[in-house]
Amino acid sequence: MTVKQSNSLTNTSITTVNVAVAVIHYQNQYLLGFRAASQHQGNRYEFVGGKIDAHETAKQGLIREVAEETGINIANNTAVKLGRLHHDYGDKQVCLQVYRIEVTAQQYAQYKNLSYGLEGQKLTWVEEAELLAGHYDLPAANKTILAWLQLPMQITVTYPLSHFDAASNPIAAWLQYHHEHITAGAWVYMRTKAAGTENSIKQLLQLRTDIQAITPDHLDMDKADNVEANNQIIASHLTQTQLMQWSSGVAKEPMSYSALSTSLPLIVSCHDVDSINAANQLASIRLQQQLPPVIGIFLAPVECTQTHPDTPALGWEAWSNLANLADMPVIGLGGLSPMMYKQAVLHGGVAVAGIRQFLK
Numbered sequence: 146m147t148v149k150q151s152n153s154l155t156n157t158s159i160t161t162v163n164v165a166v167a168v169i170h171y172q173n174q175y176l177l178g179f180r181a182a183s184q185h186q187g188n189r190y191e192f193v194g195g196k197i198d199a200h201e202t203a204k205q206g207l208i209r210e211v212a213e214e215t216g217i218n219i220a221n222n223t224a225v226k227l228g229r230l231h232h233d234y235g236d237k238q239v240c241l242q243v244y245r246i247e248v249t250a251q252q253y254a255q256y257k258n259l260s261y262g263l264e265g266q267k268l269t270w271v272e273e274a275e276l277l278a279g280h281y282d283l284p285a286a287n288k289t290i291l292a293w294l295q296l297p298m299q300i301t302v303t304y305p306l307s308h309f310d311a312a313s314n315p316i317a318a319w320l321q322y323h324h325e326h327i328t329a330g331a332w333v334y335m336r337t338k339a340a341g342t343e344n345s346i347k348q349l350l351q352l353r354t355d356i357q358a359i360t361p362d363h364l365d366m367d368k369a370d371n372v373e374a375n376n377q378i379i380a381s382h383l384t385q386t387q388l389m390q391w392s393s394g395v396a397k398e399p400m401s402y403s404a405l406s407t408s409l410p411l412i413v414s415c416h417d418v419d420s421i422n423a424a425n426q427l428a429s430i431r432l433q434q435q436l437p438p439v440i441g442i443f444l445a446p447v448e449c450t451q452t453h454p455d456t457p458a459l460g461w462e463a464w465s466n467l468a469n470l471a472d473m474p475v476i477g478l479g480g481l482s483p484m485m486y487k488q489a490v491l492h493g494g495v496a497v498a499g500i501r502q503f504l505k
């Protein structure tokens with residue numbers, strides 16, 4: 146069933162098909178369907194899903210479609226909102242409302258040998274690493290979903306350089322501390338909160354080739370002495386202030402697109418409704434311009450923190466309401482520990498991040 150939606154970017158009325166998409170997995174096994182040749186985007190793999198009926202919410206459509214196509218009842222599973230994305234296929238415009246659902250061990254045991262769905266379509270469980278490496282031919286819109294799925298369950302944030310002000314050489318102290326205390330294989334947001342730290346970040350990446358980095362958007366990593374470490378940099382980060390500056394620039398001159406990283410996916414920080422709306426606008430423009438997507442937002446502070454004692458905490462309920470507004474995966478930040486991952490998921494998040502409790 147189709148719905149009319151107003152596209153705020155072009156201000157024209159277009160017909161968009163709202164689709165519920167279920168990224169169903171059990172640990173690192175993901176369920177894919179195969180679209181029949183006669184269907185739109187036929188002969189491609191897909192996540193289970195289909196059109197949301199006019200009387201349904203996205204989650205109701207998701208539960209119905211999964212049951213109709215596979216027989217799996219996900220009504221009692223947690224559906225984690227990954228995001229919403231518009232895609233123009235030329236012959237059809239879709240708005241995919243994407244959720245990740247981990248089935249239970251019992252459900253997996255019951256359905257792991259399922260090779261055909263209830264509508265006669267082929268179904269297959271595939272390895273996460275192969276799916277994310279692009280080994281399965283999915284519709285073009287799914288490229289963004291795969292980028293979202295790369296996000297880990299937890300992200301470490303570095304201490305700012307100022308934390309080491311008492312040391313005789315704060316930069317050396319920052320480097321040594323993080324060299325020793327970052328956990329193996331971590332994703333690390335390199336928040337030094339200081340200019341001219343490109344080389345320190347690069348040195349840390351050379352010392353810790355096992356980690357992946359999110360670097361501040363204003364840092365020009367190409368300026369670092371040698372840039373081999375760049376393949377460890379997987380995203381660029383925008384503060385809420387940078388995001389709002391970008392947004393007001395676009396409001397003044399709608400056709401302008403300022404020089405945010407065009408080579409890397411973005412992760413942005415948000416604290417309120419206005420910044421989430423700006424992040425959604427940024428994500429939408431990047432999709433239209435076929436630039437690497439906004440893969441997540443840090444939504445903070447969930448709880449009070451030592452680093453920002455004067456900033457009032459949102460609390461999980463307000464955090465959850467804000468997280469719902471975001472068109473991309475949401476990462477909890479502020480006073481959290483890795484143990485709070487499950488709580489974040491129950492409130493609509495995909496990951497947790499922090500400094501102290503994420504370092505060893």
Ligand SMILES: Nc1nc2c([nH]c(=O)n2[C@H]2C[C@H](O)[C@@H](COP(=O)(O)OP(=O)(O)OP(=O)(O)O)O2)c(=O)[nH]1
Pocket residue numbers: 146164165166184185186190191192193194195196232237239241284285286287
């Ligand atoms: N199910 C699903 N659809 C996707 C994915 N990616 C993507 O671009 N799409 C598009 C393809 C289709 O244009 C649209 C889904 O519509 P559909 O035709 O499968 O919906 P439906 O099951 O209600 O279909 P039908 O019975 O009316 O044929 O969304 C995906 O991963 N899963």
